[in-house]
Amino acid sequence: xxxxxxxxxxxxxxxxxxxxxxxxxxxxxxxxxxxxxxxxxxxxxxxxxxxxxxxxxxxxxxxxxxxxxxxxxxxxxxxxxxxxxxxxxxxxxxxxxxxxxxxxxxxxxxxxxxxxxxxxxxxxxxxxxxxxxxxxxxxxxxxxxxxxxxxxxxxxxxxxxxxxxxxxxxxxxxxxxxxxxxxxxxxxxxxxxxxxxxxxxxxxxxxxxxxxxxxxxxxxxxxxxxxxxxxxxxxxxxxxxxxxxxxxxxxxxxxxxxxxxxxxxxxxxxxxxxxxxxxxxxxxxxxxxxxxxxxxxxxxxxxxxxxxxxxxxxxxxxxxxxxxxxxxxxxxxxxxxxxxxxxxxxxxxxxxxxxxxxxxxxxxxxxxxxxxxxxxxxxxxxxxxxxxxxxxxxxxxxxxxxxxxxxxxxxxxxxxxxxxxxxxxxxxxxxxxxxxxxxxxxxxxxxxxxxxxxxxxxxxxxxxxxxxxxxxxxxxxxxxxxxxxxxxxxxxxxxxxxxxxxxxxxxxxxxxxxxxxxxxxxxxxxxxxxxxxxxxxxxxxxxxxxxxxxxxxxxxxxxxxxxxxxxxxxxxxxxxxxxxxxxxxxxxxxxxxxxxxxxxxxxxxxxxxxxxxxxxxxxxxxxxxxxxxxxxxxxxxxxxxxxxxx
Amino acid sequence: xxxxxxxxxxxxxxxxxxxxxxxxxxxxxxxxxxxxxxxxxxxxxxxxxxxxxxxxxxxxxxxxxxxxxxxxxxxxxxxxxxxxxxxxxxxxxxxxxxxxxxxxxxxxxxxxxxxxxxxxxxxxxxxxxxxxxxxxxxxxxxxxxxxxxxxxxxxxxxxxxxxxxxxxxxxxxxxxxxxxxxxxxxxxxxxxxxxxxxxxxxxxxxxxxxxxxxxxxxxxxxxxxxxxxxxxxxxxxxxxxxxxxxxxxxxxxxxxxx
Numbered sequence: 001x002x003x004x005x006x007x008x009x010x011x012x013x014x015x016x017x018x019x020x021x022x023x024x025x026x027x028x029x030x031x032x033x034x035x036x037x038x039x040x041x042x043x044x045x046x047x048x049x050x051x052x053x054x055x056x057x058x059x060x061x062x063x064x065x066x067x068x069x070x071x072x073x074x075x076x077x078x079x080x081x082x083x084x085x086x087x088x089x090x091x092x093x094x095x096x097x098x099x100x101x102x103x104x105x106x107x108x109x110x111x112x113x114x115x116x117x118x119x120x121x122x123x124x125x126x127x128x129x130x131x132x133x134x135x136x137x138x139x140x141x142x143x144x145x146x147x148x149x150x151x152x153x154x155x156x157x158x159x160x161x162x163x164x165x166x167x168x169x170x171x172x173x174x175x176x177x178x179x180x181x182x183x184x185x186x187x188x189x190x191x192x193x194x195x196x197x198x199x200x201x202x203x204x205x206x207x208x209x210x211x212x213x214x215x216x217x218x219x220x221x222x223x224x225x226x227x228x229x230x231x232x233x234x235x236x237x238x239x240x241x242x243x244x245x246x247x248x249x250x251x252x253x254x255x256x257x258x259x260x261x262x263x264x265x266x267x268x269x270x271x272x273x274x275x276x277x278x279x280x281x282x283x284x285x286x287x288x289x290x291x292x293x294x295x296x297x298x299x300x301x302x303x304x305x306x307x308x309x310x311x312x313x314x315x316x317x318x319x320x321x322x323x324x325x326x327x328x329x330x331x332x333x334x335x336x337x338x339x340x341x342x343x344x345x346x347x348x349x350x351x352x353x354x355x356x357x358x359x360x361x362x363x364x365x366x367x368x369x370x371x372x373x374x375x376x377x378x379x380x381x382x383x384x385x386x387x388x389x390x391x392x393x394x395x396x397x398x399x400x401x402x403x404x405x406x407x408x409x410x411x412x413x414x415x416x417x418x419x420x421x422x423x424x425x426x427x428x429x430x431x432x433x434x435x436x437x438x439x440x441x442x443x444x445x446x447x448x449x450x451x452x453x454x455x456x457x458x459x460x461x462x463x464x465x466x467x468x469x470x471x472x473x474x475x476x477x478x479x480x481x482x483x484x485x486x487x488x489x490x491x492x493x494x495x496x497x498x499x500x501x502x503x504x505x506x507x508x509x510x511x512x513x514x515x516x517x518x519x520x521x522x523x524x525x526x527x528x529x530x531x532x533x534x535x536x537x538x539x540x541x542x543x544x545x546x547x548x549x550x551x552x553x554x555x556x557x558x559x560x561x562x563x564x565x566x567x568x569x570x571x572x573x574x575x576x577x578x579x580x581x582x583x584x585x586x587x588x589x590x591x592x593x594x595x596x597x598x599x600x601x602x603x604x605x606x607x608x609x610x611x612x613x614x615x616x617x618x619x620x621x622x623x624x625x626x627x628x629x630x631x632x633x634x635x636x637x638x639x640x641x642x643x644x645x646x
Numbered sequence: 647x648x649x650x651x652x653x654x655x656x657x658x659x660x661x662x663x664x665x666x667x668x669x670x671x672x673x674x675x676x677x678x679x680x681x682x683x684x685x686x687x688x689x690x691x692x693x694x695x696x697x698x699x700x701x702x703x704x705x706x707x708x709x710x711x712x713x714x715x716x717x718x719x720x721x722x723x724x725x726x727x728x729x730x731x732x733x734x735x736x737x738x739x740x741x742x743x744x745x746x747x748x749x750x751x752x753x754x755x756x757x758x759x760x761x762x763x764x765x766x767x768x769x770x771x772x773x774x775x776x777x778x779x780x781x782x783x784x785x786x787x788x789x790x791x792x793x794x795x796x797x798x799x800x801x802x803x804x805x806x807x808x809x810x811x812x813x814x815x816x817x818x819x820x821x822x823x824x825x826x827x828x829x830x831x832x833x834x835x836x837x838x839x840x841x842x843x844x845x846x847x848x849x850x851x852x853x854x855x856x857x858x859x860x861x862x863x864x865x866x867x868x869x870x871x872x873x874x875x876x877x878x879x880x881x882x883x884x885x886x887x888x889x890x891x892x893x894x895x896x897x898x899x900x901x902x903x904x
Contacts, residue, residue: 272733304904313902340902344893347902356758381756394898449897451748456761505746508765508815537769538817545769578770580696580704582731605731610705613731645730 023098025068026081028052028090030059037065041108047088049131049195050081053105067108068096109134129172129197130182141167144191170197269305269314276300278641280419284634287423294419294637295324300335313340315353317385321376328415329375335385347392352385355403357447357460359503359512360529362551362570362590363563366499366514368462369445371409378420379601384409398450405443408465411490420619420635427476427487433465434494434520441465441494454505459498466495466521470562495520509534512551527555529565547574549588559594567593581607597623599632615641671791671807678830679786685860687890688712691882696774699874705729706772713890719743720783721895725903732772734904738895739764741783746813752900759897768817774877775846775868777817780837788812794822799833802826818845829853831861846870857886 028044031037034056041052044067055066072078085093132154135141141156155170171194174182179196186194280294298321305314317336323329338351358366363380370383387407393400413426435441443464450457469490477484497518504511515528531551539546549572553565569591577583585604592598598621605615617639621632665673694706707727712720719741726732734754741747747764767779789809797806804824811818819842824834831853839845852864866879893899 272730274730342893342898342902344891347898354757356756359760392898394893394896399896399898451761454746503761505761505763505765508763510761510763535763535766535769537766543770543773545766578773580698580773582729582773607729607731610728611730643731645733 023102024071025053025055025096025098026071026085026093027096028067028069028085028093031065031067032062034065037067038108041067044088044090045108045134046195048084048090049197050084052108054108055103055105057103066096068105071095128174128176128179129170130174130179130186130194131197132169132171132186132191132194134168141169144169168197267306269303271301271303273299273301273646274643275646276641276643278639280637280639282419282634283636286419286634287631288416288421290417290419291325294326296329297322302336311342313342314338315340323375323418326375326415326418328412328418331375331412333373333384335383337385345394347394349388349390349392352387353390354383354385355390357458357499357501358514359456359458359501360514360531360551361512361533361549361572362531362588363529363553363565364514365516365527365529366458366460366501368460368467368497368499369403369405371411371467373412375412375414375418384412398448401445401447401449403445403447405445405464408439408441408443408492410439410492411467411469413490420632420637422488423631424473425485425487426471426490427474428490431469431490431492432472433492435465435492439465456503458501460501461499462495462497464494465492466518468521468562470521493521525555525557525561527553527557527561527563527565529553531570543578545576545578547576548572549574553590564590564592564599569593583607595623595627595629597621597627597629611645613643613645615639615643617641667793668791670793671809672786674793674805674807674825674830675786675789675791675809678825678832681830682860683714683716685857686714686887688714688884688886689888689890690862690884693880693882694772694774695878695880697876697878704773706732706774711890711894713892713895717743719747719785721892722783723895723900723903726772736900736903738897738900739782740895741785743785743787747782750897750900754904757901759900765815767813767815775870775875776877776879779811779816779818780848780868789821796827797824799824799826802828802833804833829861831863844871854884856884860886 029037029040031040034054037054041054044050045052048069050069053068053070055068057064057066069081072081085091133141133144135144145154145156156167157170171182171186183194183196275297276299277295277297280296282290282292282294285292298319300317300319303314303316306312307314315336315338317334318332319335320332321330334352336351336353338349338353340350341348355369356364356367357369358364369388370386372380373382373384374380376382386405386409389404389406391402410428410431413428414421416425433439433441441464443462445460445462445464447458447460449459469492471488472491474487474489475484476487495518497516499514499516501514502512510533511530512532513528513530515526515530517524517526529551531549533547533549535545535547537545549570551570551572553568553570555561555563555566558566570588571591572586572588574584574586583604583606585602588601590599590601600620600622602618603615604617605613607613618637620636621629623629623633625633689709689711691707691709694708696704696706706729708724709727710722710724712722714720721741722739723736724739725736726734734752736752736754738750738752739747740749747767749762749764751760751762752758753760764778767782768777770776771778771781789811792808792810794806794808797804804826807823807825809821809823811821817840818837819840820838822836822838823832825832831850833850835848836844837846837848846868848866848868850863850866853861854864855861862881862884864881866881867876868878869876
C-alpha cells in the first residue's frame with residue numbers, strides 16, 4: 001500500500017510551487033516590446049503549464065522584458081521543469097538569480113484565443129488533470145466552469161505564484177488515453193489551449209482553505225446544472241481506507257435547488273410567502289350577542305439566507321392578519337428576525353425568534369419562552385416572536401441553551417367583537433407588572449436536553465415575567481362619575497419556573513411526561529401532563545396510520561387553577577391518510593373529570609393541487625350552562641382556511 | 647467466533663466448497679457493503695414522483711445529507727423543499743447496525759423537534775410506495791441472508807439471494823435481492839408482505855460511478871403490485887466528501903436547515 005500523505009504533500013508542493021529563498025529563475029526569452037513578451041508568455045503558459053512571470057529590467061540604455069519561471073528547489077521538479085521546457089521546444093534558456101528583495105513581476109496568463117497547441121498526452125500512472133484555463137479574476141474561472149459541459153467533474157483550484165494568485169479550471173482526473181479526446185471536446189466548445197497538468201505522482205487539487213475563496217470556487221461542478229458547492233475531489237485509490245480527520249474540511253452549505261450561486265456572499269436569499277383567507281362561523285350570537293360570521297386573512301413571508309458555507313444564517317418572518325370583525329385580532333408580528341451563527345460545538349442565535357420546549361401534545365407546560373398569540377388561535381399553539389440572545393452549547397453530555405430574553409411580549413386578547421372570548425372584556429391597555437421595568441425587564445432561561453437510547457430528557461428553568469397573566473377585575477370608566485363597564489386587567493407577576501420533560505419508547509409506545517413547579521404567582525404550585533402516544537401503522541388494512549394520544553393533565557391548585565387542565569383527561573386521534581395530498585385529521589377530546597365538561601376539537605387538512613392547502617377546524621364545548629365556563633357553550637365554531645403558497 | 651468465521655469467509659473467493667447458502671448470502675451482502683465503504687459524506691437532491699394507477703403524478707423534492715459512521719449505521723438529514731405545505735420539514739436519522747434507529751422529525755411551523763418511534767418503519771413514507779424501512783440505511787446486520795441462485799438480469803450476471811428482516815416490526819417476511827456479480831450493486835428487490843405475498847418490486851436504473859468507486863443509481867422505481875401505484879426516486883447532484891461532520895447531524899442542525 002502506498003503512503004498517502006507524502007503523495008499529497010508532494011502534489012501540494014508541485015502545484016503551489018513556493019519560490020525558494022534563493023530566487024532562481026529560468027529565463028525563457030527576452031523581448032524589447034512588452035506586448036510581444038506578453039503574447040509569447042501566454043503561449044508559453046499554455047504550452048508548458050508553468051507559471052510565467054514578466055520581468056521588466058534595464059539592459060544598457062533600454063528596457064528589456066524577460067519571461068521567467070521560478071526554479072523549484074527539489075531536483076525532482078527541476079527535472080520535470082526541464083522536461084516541460086524541452087517538450088515545448090524552449091531550448092535556449094538560462095538561469096537568472098535575483099536578490100532577496102524581489103522586484104515587481106507581472107504574472108502572465110494564458111490567453112485562450114491566442115493559444116494553439118498540440119498538447120502531448122503523457123502516460124502517467126494516475127489520471128491527469130486537463131487545465132482548461134487559468135485566470136486572475138474569480139469571475140472568469142467561474143464563467144468558464146459554467147461553459148463546460150463535459151461529463152468529467154470540473155474544479156477550480158487556486159495557485160499562488162510569487163505572491164500573486166490565480167485560479168485554474170481543472171477537468172478530470174482523466175485517464176491518460178482519454179486526455180486527447182477531452183481536449184478535443186474542449187476545442188469543440190471553443191476552448192482552446194487546454195493543457196495537461198501532469199506529474200509522476202498523484203495529483204491532488206489543492207485548495208487553500210484559509211484564503212478568501214468562496215465556497216462555490218472550492219466546488220466541483222457538473223456543468224450545465226445549477227452550481228452546487230462541493231469540495232474538490234482528492235484523487236486517490238479508494239481501497240476501503242477511511243480517515244475522516246484527513247478529509248475534514250469546512251462544511252459546505254446544503255445546495256439550494258434552483259439557486260445559481262455567483263456572489264461571494266453565499267447562497268442567494270430566498271423568499272417564501274403564503275396568503276391565507278379564513279372564515280369562521282359560530283353557532284350562536286353567544287352571551288355578548290355578537291356576529292356569527294368572521295372572515296379574515298393572513299399573510300406571512302419568510303426570507304432566508306445563508307452565507308459562510310452555511311455557518312451564518314439570517315431569517316426574517318413578518319406576519320400580518322386582518323380580521324373583518326375584531327380589530328384586536330387585526331395585528332402584525334415579527335415572528336422571526338434572527339441571525340444564527342453556527343460553530344462546531346456552539347451556536348449563537350440573536351434576534352427575534354420562536355423556541356419550543358417539551359414533548360406532550362394536549363398542553364405545553366414546559367414551553368415558556370414565547371408569548372402565546374392568543375387572538376390568532378385560542379388553542380395556544382400560535383406564538384409571538386420573542387427578542388433574545390440564545391447561546392447553544394452542543395456537547396457530549398447534551399445540548400445546553402442559555403437565553404437572555406430582552407423584553408417582554410404582552411399577551412393579546414380579543415376585542416369587544418372578538419370571538420371566542422370571556423364574558424368580561426380583557427382590557428390590555430394598561431396591564432399591571434410586578435417588575436418596575438414593566439415590559440422592558442430582561443428575563444433569563446436555561447435548558448438542557450439529552451437522550452440516552454430510547455430516553456429523551458429535558459430540564460429547564462425560567463426566571464422572569466410570567467407569560468401567563470392573572471386577572472384583576474376593574475371598572476372601566478370613560479367619564480368620571482359614570483359607572484363603567486366591568487373589565488379584566490392582566491397582571492404579570494415575576495415568576496421562577498422549573499420544568500422537566502421526558503419521553504421514553506417502549507416498542508412503538510412513546511411515554512411522555514412534562515412537569516413544572518412555579519413560584520411567584522401566589523403560592524408555589526406544580527402541574528404535570530403525562531401519557532402516551534402510539535401509532536397503529538396501516539390500520540384496518542389501509543395505507544393510513546392512526547396515532548392515539550392519551551394524556552392526563554394535573555394542576556395542584558385544583559379548581560382555582562386559571563387553566564383548563566387541572567384534573568382532565570385528553571384523548572386524541574390523529575389519522576394520517578398517507579396519500580399524495582398529505583391529508584390528516586386530528587380529533588381531540590378534553591374531559592374534565594370533576595365537572596364532566598368536555599371540549600372537542602377537530603382539525604383536518606389536505607393539500608389541493610400543488611400550492612393550496614385547506615384546513616377545516618371545529619370546536620365544540622359541552623358543559624353545565626350554570627357553571628363558570630357555561631358561556632363557552634355558545635362559542636362553538638367551524639373554521640375553514642385556505643392557504644395559498646407562493 | 648462467529649465474527650472470525652465471517653471474516654474468513656469474506657476473504658475466501660466465492661463458490662469455494664463447504665459454503666452453505668446462508669454463508670454465501672451473507673458473504674455477498676458483506677462484500678457489497680465493503681465496496682461501498684469510504685464515501686465519508688454525501689449530499690444529494692431527490693425528486694419523488696408518485697404515480698397512481700391512472701398514471702396521475704404528484705411530485706416531491708427533498709435534499710439529503712448523509713455521514714458515514716464507521717462501526718455503526720449512517721447519520722442522515724432529509725429536508726423537504728416541495729410541496730410547500732411540507733417545506734422545511736426535516737427528518738434526522740441515526741441508524742444503528744444493532745438495535746433501533748433514532749429518529750427525530752422537525753415541524754417548522756411549531757419549531758418543534760419530535761422524537762418519533764422508529765418501530766413504525768413499515769408505514770408509507772410521505773404517501774409514497776416506499777416504506778420508511780425501504781429508505782433507511784441498509785446495514786448488513788438488519789437481515790439474515792440466504793443465497794438462492796445465479797441469474798441473468800438485463801444482461802448482468804447476478805447473485806439472487808433471500809434476506810429476512812431481523813426486526814419483528816418490519817412490514818416484510820422476506821425480500822429477494824438481485825446483486826450484480828461485477829460491481830455488487832443491488833439491481834432489484836422483491837418485497838413480500840407479512841402474508842408472504844409479493845407486494846412490491848424495486849428496480850435500480852442507470853448506475854453511475856462516483857469518485858471512481860461508489861455506485862449510485864440515478865433512478866429507483868418502486869412498483870406496488872397490489873394497488874398498481876408506483877413511486878420513482880430521481881437522484882440528482884450527488885456530491886461526496888463535502889466536509890460534513892457531526893455538527894451537521896444533530897437536532898440543532900435539523901432546526902436550522904430549511
